[in-house]
Amino acid sequence: MKKYYKRLIEAQIESKLKSSGAVLVAGPKFCGKTTTCMLYQKSFIKLNTSQTINIAKLNPKSVLVGDKPRLIDEWQAVPDIWNQVKDSLDFDYSFGQYILTGSSTPADKTQIHHSGAGRIVPLKMRPMSLYESEESKGLVSLKELFANPNVEFFDLNDDYTLENTAYLLCRGGWPISVQDDKDLGLEITRNYYDSLFVFENSDNEKFRNKKPEVFKMILRSLARNISTEAPDSTIIADVKISNSRTMDPKTFDEYMDALKDLYIIENISAWCPNIRSKTTIRSSETRHFVDTSIATRALNISPNDLLLDLPTFGLFFEDFAVRDLCIYASLLGGEIRHYRDNAGLECDAVIHLPDGKWAAIEIKLGGDELIQAGINTLNTLEKKLLDKSNEPTPTFKMILTATGSLYRRKDGIYIVPINCLKP
Numbered sequence: 001m002k003k004y005y006k007r008l009i010e011a012q013i014e015s016k017l018k019s020s021g022a023v024l025v026a027g028p029k030f031c032g033k034t035t036t037c038m039l040y041q042k043s044f045i046k047l048n049t050s051q052t053i054n055i056a057k058l059n060p061k062s063v064l065v066g067d068k069p070r071l072i073d074e075w076q077a078v079p080d081i082w083n084q085v086k087d088s089l090d091f092d093y094s095f096g097q098y099i100l101t102g103s104s105t106p107a108d109k110t111q112i113h114h115s116g117a118g119r120i121v122p123l124k125m126r127p128m129s130l131y132e133s134e135e136s137k138g139l140v141s142l143k144e145l146f147a148n149p150n151v152e153f154f155d156l157n158d159d160y161t162l163e164n165t166a167y168l169l170c171r172g173g174w175p176i177s178v179q180d181d182k183d184l185g186l187e188i189t190r191n192y193y194d195s196l197f198v199f200e201n202s203d204n205e206k207f208r209n210k211k212p213e214v215f216k217m218i219l220r221s222l223a224r225n226i227s228t229e230a231p232d233s234t235i236i237a238d239v240k241i242s243n244s245r246t247m248d249p250k251t252f253d254e255y256m257d258a259l260k261d262l263y264i265i266e267n268i269s270a271w272c273p274n275i276r277s278k279t280t281i282r283s284s285e286t287r288h289f290v291d292t293s294i295a296t297r298a299l300n301i302s303p304n305d306l307l308l309d310l311p312t313f314g315l316f317f318e319d320f321a322v323r324d325l326c327i328y329a330s331l332l333g334g335e336i337r338h339y340r341d342n343a344g345l346e347c348d349a350v351i352h353l354p355d356g357k358w359a360a361i362e363i364k365l366g367g368d369e370l371i372q373a374g375i376n377t378l379n380t381l382e383k384k385l386l387d388k389s390n391e392p393t394p395t396f397k398m399i400l401t402a403t404g405s406l407y408r409r410k411d412g413i414y415i416v417p418i419n420c421l422k423p
Contacts, residue, residue: 002176004035005128005132005133005134005175005178006132007032007036007125007128007132008129008131008132008327008328008331008423009025009036009123009125010036010039011331012123012331013025013036013037013040013099013123014040016121016123017040017069017095017096017099018095018096019095019121020095020096020119020120020121021089021093021094021095021096021097021098021119021120022085022089022097022098022099022100022119022120022121023098023099023100023120023121023122023123024075024100024101024102024120024121024122024123025037025099025100025101025102025123025125026101026102026103026122026123026124026125026263027103027124027125027126027263027290028103028126028127028262028263028264028290028291029103029192029195029196029262030174030175030176030192031125031126031127031128031173031174031175031290032125032127032128032175033101033102033103033125034046034071034073034101035175036125037071037073037099037101038071040069040071040099041069041070041071041099042066042067042068042069042070043066043067043068043070043071044066044070044071044072044073045063045066045070045071045072045073046073046074047063047072047073047074047075047077047078048073048074053077053078056077056078056081057078057080060078060080060081060083060084061084063078063081063084064081064084064085064088064098068096068097068098069096069097069098069099070097070098070099071098071099071101072085072098072099072100072101073101074101074102074103075100075101075102076102076103076104076105081100082100082120085098085100085119085120086119086120089119089120090119093119098120100120103262103263104207104261104262104263105261124263124330126173126266126290126291126323126326126327127172127173127174127175127290127291127323128173128174128175128178129173129323129324129327129328130168130173130324130418130419130421131324131328131421131422131423132173132327133173133178135168135419136418136419136420136421136422137155137157137419137420138420138421138422139153139155139406139420139422140153140406140414140416140420140421140422141422141423142328142329142332142351142359142421142422142423143331143332143423145359145395145396145398145414146332146353146357146359146395146396149395149396149412150412151408152408153406153407153408153414153416153420154405154406154407154408155405155406155407155420156405157403157404157405157406157417157419157420158405160403160417160419161403162307162365162366162402162403163303163307164403164419165317165320165402165403165418165419166303166304166306166307166313167182167186167303168320169292169293169296169303169306169316169317169320170186170189170292170293170296170301170302170303170306171185171186171189171293172189172192172291172292172293172294173291173293173323174188174189174192174291174293176188176192177189177192177293186302189293189297190297193293193294193297193298196215196262196264196294197210197212197215197216198212199212206254206257206258206261207258207262210254210255210258214245214247214255215255215258215259216298217239217242217243217245218235218239218252218255218256218259219259219264219294219295219298220242220298220299221235221238221239221242222235222265222287222289222295222298223289223294223295223296223298223299224238224299225238225287226287226288226289226292226295226315226316226318226319227286227287227288227315227316227318227319227322227348228286228287228315229282229284229285229286229287229340230287231284232249232252232253232256235252236249236252239252263290264289264290264294265287265288265289265290266288266289266290266326267285267286267287267288268285268286268288268322268336268337268338268349269285269335269337269338270282270283270284270285270286270337270338270339270340271337271338271339271347271350271352273339273385273389273390273391274389274390274391281339281340281341282340282341282342284340286338288319288322288323289319289323290323291323292316292319292320292323295316295319296316301316310365313365313402314364314365314370317363317365317402318348318363320418321348321349321363321400321418322336322348322349322363324418324421325349325351325361325400327423328421328422328423329351331423332351332353332423333353333354334351334352334353334354335351335352336349336350336351337349337350337352338350339360339381345377345380345381345384346377347360347361347362347377347378347381348361348362348363349361349362349363349400356392357392357395358391358392358394358395359394359395359396359397359398360378360381360382360394360397360398361397361398361399361400362374362375362377362378362398362399362400363399363400364399364400364401364402365401365402365403366401366402366403366404366417367404371399371401371415374399375399375409375411375413378394378397378399378413379397382394382397396412396414397412397413397414398413398414398415398416399413399414399415399416400416400417400418400421401415401416401417401418402417402418403417404417405417406420
């Protein structure tokens, strides 16, 4: 029996079941939603066959019958289930009655007549972070740093190499791909990617009427522009040039909407502090994937390919690091943003918490030169905000690296390898 890895979202699911009538756990295919949610159910139904889906369509209310919490897996196959859950909670509201899971948005959103606000609480589940897959030592806690930004850390971390990061990045955080056999882990991720766009039997026209080869063309272009602010026009032009194919903006938007509905794309919004100067803060999103392994598969990139092309590796590592930061920050109620202004100043990741605290993080492969460049960026950003903004100073500053030692510099900046980080 394959090992179950404890997921960080478990605490959130437990909390929401104690404080809301239903919890919706949504995320990409095979990220572990069903397996984790099965821990909390007392009865369940999986809408993963034509027979169960057809029965549910004929009588969606029957899907709710069973001991509570009742797990309804892939609820979006029958959108009216949402209305039935909401009506059930309106009639007899009590906490922890239903758990819904979904790996895409509903086939027909017009069938949903209520937002579910105040009744159904949404949670986003992503693939596993390194801490969840037990490949991070967890020596540095973001929560602890926000509470006490003067903690001292040191670890040589000499048992973790750039090769390790390259492999983990290409394998991804899919529970089924975390294997002792590394080649097998990569092969499972390849199989996962190939299965992403099999929609022959889908009830959702948004997917069924789309061409898998076009999805893959767009993903290849997005992967080539990973961790950048490349506009849609750049992606469209890239698809045209690379594949000799015409594509108008409307068609592109439809495919992008589908990729977002499948939780494959997870762009990072810009952080816009109130700067009292002529400096213009750029508001473009940075292009990211929910898991970097999708991008490497789109371009057929291997761990060795990354090691032979360090500039490309740096962009892919930024995406990889953002994945873990998004997971960790969400547990603190925070969000990940990026900063860029028209003066050319850019910060890879800003963690912003609900109480106004924030931290600035530069993401680098490692090495003295790259680390120093990141330090310069962090110090310049802090000075600019101190001189021209109402923003408080960052609670802490960090260089997140792909390898190397863990330590706190004399100036207070933390140098943290990604395999030493936890929420």
